[in-house]
Amino acid sequence: MDKIVLITGVSRELGLGYETAKQLKEAGYKVIATARDLAKVSVLADKIGVTAKELDITNDHSIRKLYNELQEKFGKIDVLINNAGSFFDQGGNPLTSNIEFIKDALDTNLLGAWRMIQAFHPLLKESDRPRIVNVSSGAGSFGDAVFGLAHHFSKVPVYGITKLALNGLTVKLASQFKDGSIKINSVDPGFTATYPGTEKWGARPVEESAKGIIWAATLPEDGPSGGFFKDGESIDW
Ligand SMILES: NC(=O)c1ccc[n+]([C@@H]2O[C@H](COP(=O)([O-])OP(=O)(O)OC[C@H]3O[C@@H](n4cnc5c(N)ncnc54)[C@H](OP(=O)(O)O)[C@@H]3O)[C@@H](O)[C@H]2O)c1
Structure with a gap:
């Protein structure tokens, strides 16, 4: 059976979501590309011959609808x-960030991934090689000397904190899946055009x-889980 990849946030041709979908399609995966705007993802999906679906990761109903469709059609995702x-x-x-903005940022960057994992882990468990990749950022790390949380250059406090929290989710879920049933990692794609x-x-x-996202998505059986990586190399939290 096809290896099935579900990817969120494929709404822009210049974006990492589209490029990742494209490279995974080229690698032979069946790709379900999603975005909250179905028209946008449909145009992009047609270009590379993948499936487009509507998905808003802040909306439980939207997530459940897609889950039901994929459950019925494939019975698993990989x-x-x-x-x-x-x-x-x-x-x-x-000191002055708007609290509503902070809530919205957490709702997407942290809770969006969290909802997706809670919803889809039963389908992942049906795979013989299940993988989760949380696309994080150097802005959410203490180790990144340029963009990291502790550096003067870091001027994206809300964004950075949401990615820090996302990394925490990766660690906590990896210990939940410590039987190796699902490998989960955070990936910093690096500053990208x-x-x-x-x-x-x-x-x-x-x-x-x-490429670093693809690496984590296609890890072999002896690959890591619960780590933070850039270009396939472990990086500091
Ligand atoms: N570019 C960089 O330098 C860089 C560096 C480190 C990490 N990252 C991370 O890489 C990922 C992709 O970023 P990008 O640079 O490729 O920018 P992007 O094209 O703007 O990607 C963000 C995607 O998230 C989608 N999105 C936002 N809220 C959503 C929701 N509620 N439900 C579903 N989709 C939603 C956007 O869709 P809409 O078009 O509908 O808003 C868009 O498709 C992000 O997680 C970003 O934090 C990027």
């Missing part, structure tokens, strides 16, 4: 890639950054 994420509060100040003009500040091509 890989869940929690790529959807946003709320990049460039120049933000945690998913928005025009960011190359001049050092953002790298999306093709390059997606």
Whole structure:
């Protein structure tokens, strides 16, 4: 049977979600590409010959609807890639960040992935090689010398804290799946040119950054779980 990948946040051609979907399709996976705007994901999915589905990761009904469809059609998924994420509060100040904005950021970047894993882990457990990838960020780490939480350059406090929390979720769930039933890891894709003009500040091509996500999505049986990786290498939390 096909290896099935479910990926969130595939709404932009320049985005990591689309590039990851494309590379996994090329690698022979059956890809279910999702976005909250069905029209956007449908156009992109058609370009690469994958399946498009509507999914809002902050909406339980939307998640349950997709779960029911995939349960009925395939009875399993092999890989869940929690790529959807946003709320990049460039120049933000945690003393004045709007609390509603913070709640919304957590609702998407942390709880979105959390809801997806709670909902879809029964389908993952039907796979003979289940993998979860949480797309995190150096902004959520203490170890990243440029974008990390403890560095002066770090000016995305809300975003960074949501990714820190997402990393915590990765660790806690890995211990929950410590029988090795599901491998789950956080991946920092690195600063990536998913928005025009960011190359001049050092953002790298999306093709390059997606490779680290693919690596975690396709880990072999003896691969790690509960770690934080960039380009297939372990990095500091
Ligand atoms: N680019 C970088 O330098 C970089 C670095 C480190 C980490 N990351 C992470 O990589 C991931 C992809 O980012 P990107 O750079 O490729 O930007 P992007 O294209 O803006 O990706 C974010 C995606 O999340 C989706 N999304 C937001 N809220 C959602 C919701 N409630 N339900 C479903 N989808 C939702 C967006 O959809 P809409 O179009 O509907 O808003 C969009 O498709 C994010 O998690 C980001 O934090 C990026």
